[in-house]
Amino acid sequence: MSATPHTQNRSSQPNPPKSLLSSIIFAFVLPLGVIVGLIAYMAAGSKPVSSSVDPQKAVAERIQKVGSVQIRAANRTLSTGEEVYKAQCSACHAAGVAGAPKFSDAAAWGPRIKVGFDALLQSALKGKNAMSPQGGGNFSDIEIGRAVAFMANAGGAKFVAPSPAAAPKE
Numbered sequence: 001m002s003a004t005p006h007t008q009n010r011s012s013q014p015n016p017p018k019s020l021l022s023s024i025i026f027a028f029v030l031p032l033g034v035i036v037g038l039i040a041y042m043a044a045g046s047k048p049v050s051s052s053v054d055p056q057k058a059v060a061e062r063i064q065k066v067g068s069v070q071i072r073a074a075n076r077t078l079s080t081g082e083e084v085y086k087a088q089c090s091a092c093h094a095a096g097v098a099g100a101p102k103f104s105d106a107a108a109w110g111p112r113i114k115v116g117f118d119a120l121l122q123s124a125l126k127g128k129n130a131m132s133p134q135g136g137g138n139f140s141d142i143e144i145g146r147a148v149a150f151m152a153n154a155g156g157a158k159f160v161a162p163s164p165a166a167a168p169k170e
Contacts, residue, residue, distance in 0.1 A: 079143045081150025081161055088139060089147050098130035101155065109155025117159045120148050 085093070085103070092100040101108035112120060124144050127133035134144045145162040152159050 078164065079139060079146070081143075081146035081148075084139050084143045084147035085150050088134065088144075089151060092131070093151060100131065101151075103151060104154040106156040109152060109157070113152055113155065113157040117145075117149065117152070117157075120152060121145050124148050 079087070090103070092098060093103050096102040096105075096108075101112060121141075121144070123131070124134050124147070125141060139147075142162050142164055149157075149159040149161040
């Protein structure tokens with residue numbers, strides 16, 4: 001054989017402990033470091049600048065209202081049955097849309113009048129067939145009742161339009 005000793009070229013084969021360590025660093029530690037850095041960057045960007053903003057104003061901005069509530073005026077004038085009919089009911093009852101009895105059509109209103117005012121009012125407030133519920137809308141239950149009486153009376157009924165309950169005397 002030759003005089004030179006036979007040596008293997010180990011540079012082409014990776015050293016297993018070094019290769020394992022570098023794989024762990026690149027696969028787990030490096031992405032984890034990037035994620036932690038991004039979180040720290042995002043958290044630092046949302047802090048208010050305390051030196052230029054009044055502390056009371058900053059607190060007021062953080063606790064400002066998200067929504068609002070509107071309370072309808074309790075002492076407003078109630079609409080008449082005719083006003084409610086024109087604003088709410090005429091869209092369907094003027095033309096008889098989706099089976100709604102036409103205004104002043106005695107033949108269509110006759111069977112409905114026989115069930116009574118209270119049943120008609122409940123149908124109007126809760127809805128029936130294609131008619132959607134009217135309770136809780138733009139008009140109070142008394143105003144819807146006035147519109148029911150107005151339409152039924154035009155169809156031949158003799159209903160008395162409801163009026164608000166009298167305020168208790170002190």
